Amino acid sequence: MDIVKSKSGINWLKYASPKTFYPLAGQLIPWFSVGAAVLIVYGLYLGLLVAPTDFQQGEGYRIIFVHVPAAWFSMFLYLLMAGYAILGLVLNAKLSHMMAKSIAPTGAMFTLVALVTGSFWGKPMWGAWWVWDARLTSELILLFLYIGYFSLQSAIDDTNRADKASAILAIVGAVNVPIIYFSVKWWNTLHQGASISLTKAPAMAAIMLKGMLIMALGFWLYSIAVILARVRCEIMERDSKAALFRQDI
Amino acid sequence: MKARHKRLAMIVAGLVLIAAAAVLITKSFRSNLVFFFTPTQVEKGEAPKSGNFRIGGLVEQGTLKRLPDGLRVQFKVTDTAKSMLVEYKGILPDLFKEGKGVVAEGSLNQDGLFVATQVLAKHDENYMPPEAAAAIAKAQANKTNTLSTENNK
Numbered sequence: 001m002d003i004v005k006s007k008s009g010i011n012w013l014k015y016a017s018p019k020t021f022y023p024l025a026g027q028l029i030p031w032f033s034v035g036a037a038v039l040i041v042y043g044l045y046l047g048l049l050v051a052p053t054d055f056q057q058g059e060g061y062r063i064i065f066v067h068v069p070a071a072w073f074s075m076f077l078y079l080l081m082a083g084y085a086i087l088g089l090v091l092n093a094k095l096s097h098m099m100a101k102s103i104a105p106t107g108a109m110f111t112l113v114a115l116v117t118g119s120f121w122g123k124p125m126w127g128a129w130w131v132w133d134a135r136l137t138s139e140l141i142l143l144f145l146y147i148g149y150f151s152l153q154s155a156i157d158d159t160n161r162a163d164k165a166s167a168i169l170a171i172v173g174a175v176n177v178p179i180i181y182f183s184v185k186w187w188n189t190l191h192q193g194a195s196i197s198l199t200k201a202p203a204m205a206a207i208m209l210k211g212m213l214i215m216a217l218g219f220w221l222y223s224i225a226v227i228l229a230r231v232r233c234e235i236m237e238r239d240s241k242a243a244l245f246r247q248d249i
Numbered sequence: 250m251k252a253r254h255k256r257l258a259m260i261v262a263g264l265v266l267i268a269a270a271a272v273l274i275t276k277s278f279r280s281n282l283v284f285f286f287t288p289t290q291v292e293k294g295e296a297p298k299s300g301n302f303r304i305g306g307l308v309e310q311g312t313l314k315r316l317p318d319g320l321r322v323q324f325k326v327t328d329t330a331k332s333m334l335v336e337y338k339g340i341l342p343d344l345f346k347e348g349k350g351v352v353a354e355g356s357l358n359q360d361g362l363f364v365a366t367q368v369l370a371k372h373d374e375n376y377m378p379p380e381a382a383a384a385i386a387k388a389q390a391n392k393t394n395t396l397s398t399e400n401n402k
Contacts, residue, residue, distance in 0.1 A: 055382030056344060056372060064376070090257045126369045127342030133284040171264065175271040186275070188283045188305060190352055195374040204376035 016095050018235045025228040032225035039218030046211035063121045064208075068195075069216035071114035073223060074142060075177050077107035081149070082174040085167035095231075097163035098238070100170060101153055102230035106223050108146035115139060126190060134183035135191035138176060145173040159238060285352045288331040304333060304363060305352040305371065313347050326351060326363075337365040344370035 014020050047065030054061040081103040088096035118136070119129045130136065149166050156162035184193045195203045202209050285305030286296040296302050309332050312325035322341065325332045335353050345351060350371030355364045377385075 052378035052380075054376050055379040056349075057376075061376060086257075086260055089260060090253050092253070125342070125344050125372055127345075128367070128369055131284070131369065171260065172267055174264075175267055179271070179275065187279070188285050188287075190284055190305075190369060190371055192372055192374040195376060203374050205378055205381060208376050 016093055018095050018098070018239070021095055022232055022235050025232050029225050029228050029232075032221045032228070036218050036221035036225055039214055039221060043211055043215035043218050046207065046214060051208045051211050052205065057125060060121065060124050063117050065211050065215050067114060067117040067121060068212055069219045070110045070117065071139070072216055073219050074107055074111035074114050074139070075180055077103050077110065077223060078142060078145070078170075078177055079174060081107060082170045085170040088163060089167050089171075094163075094238075095235075097167065098231050098234040099227070100167060101150070101163070102227045102234055103223075104146055104150045104153075104170075105230070106226050108143060108150070110219070110223075111139065111143040111146060115143065131190050133189040133191055134187040135180065135189045138180040138183050141176055142173075142180060145169075145176060149173070159241070287328040288326060288333040289328050291333060291357075292331050299356070301354060301356050301366070303352055303354045304335070305350070306332075308345070308347050308349060308351050310347050324351075326353065333363055334361075335363045335365050335368075337368050339368070341368055342370040344372050346370075 015024060043065065048062055051062070051065075053059055081100045084096045084100035084103065087093055088100060115136075118139075122131070123129050149169055152169055153162050153166045156165060183189060184191055196209070196212075204212075285303035287306055288304060290296055291304060296304070304326055306326040306328040309325040309327040312332075313322065314324070315322050316336075321336055321338045323334060323336050324347075326335050327333075335355075337353065337355075345368065350373065352369045352371050353363065353365040354367040354369075358364055
């Protein structure tokens with residue numbers, strides 16, 4: 001493998017090795033955990049206590065502070081997982097596969113949270129717990145993709161083969177993410193359109209937006225902390241498997 | 250070409266193929282994936298003639314009325330071009346209001362009346378405190394007032 005040195009003189013590939021990554025991750029986890037806790041508490045405070053009621057939905061709209069960030073991260077983490085899967089396949093990098101595998105449970109959790117909170121929101125506002133519109137259905141497919149991903153991972157005993165097979169599944173499933181995101185634009189859905197987008201001014205009051213963005217940032221730090229912890233377990237597990245194998249010989 | 254470049258090329262080619270397939274599939278599903286039809290589409294005959302389907306639009310201002318039996322309500326659903334009369338027996342969701350979005354599931358009877366079995370409220374993506382909503386409504390009312398007085402001159 002050729003050594004890549006960046007202009008700053010830091011050898012970034014060093015961190016692609018599980019041996020160096022393991023202690024680094026251990027050092028980062030407490031910072032991200034504390035940051036996540038602070039931001040989520042502050043975000044909930046803003047969302048539940050400071051933000052005003054909504055002009056048409058009253059207090060019920062406050063579920064947005066959990067629902068929307070959870071839905072964002074359900075999609076974003078999937079893309080991240082697919083990205084690591086591509087890296088893993090192309091560079092044959094073990095750590096990338098471990099990252100992809102460690103992202104999946106957190107992504108699945110956020111998907112479930114988005115679906116369940118959405119359901120709690122739908123009943124009082126729309127009048128139904130669940131409808132089969134394009135947005136809800138594609139988000140449900142995302143949950144199945146996550147579940148399929150980690151089922152496939154654990155169904156194959158050989159780690160290398162499990163990594164490769166599940167990486168392909170992750171990459172193929174990535175086409176679902178733009179479908180979820182644009183479903184409210186492409187089809188008539190019961191779900192409303194995006195309040196926040198890159199192309200227009202946000203359609204919500206500034207304080208509501210602030211609460212939501214802080215919650216999203218908190219979810220981001222939480223995801224990093226949990227994923228790093230999971231990667232450390234994965235490194236340990238694979239290392240002990242390899243050690244056992246060496247003993248067998 | 251190194252082995253890893255080859256793998257990257259294969260993945261990129263695979264992704265392009267999958268994306269193309271997804272685009273074709275979603276395009277051909279476009280008509281099946283609609284959650285509701287607008288009154289204009291129903292008029293044009295795009296909605297199923299018999300059986301259940303959903304219509305969506307805004308509840309037309311001033312058309313919501315309760316029938317004398319006290320159980321059924323009637324209202325018009327409009328997409329601002331065409332409108333349709335809907336009859337429903339049951340509890341309306343909290344957000345159901347004249348001038349707001351609605352999706353009703355049901356079927357057309359012989360007289361062309363849409364008999365709904367379920368009525369869902371469709372809300373928009375705007376969130377603001379009630380005071381801000383009141384201020385906007387007031388500003389708009391002022392605007393139309395000044396416009397009408399200007400027209401009267």
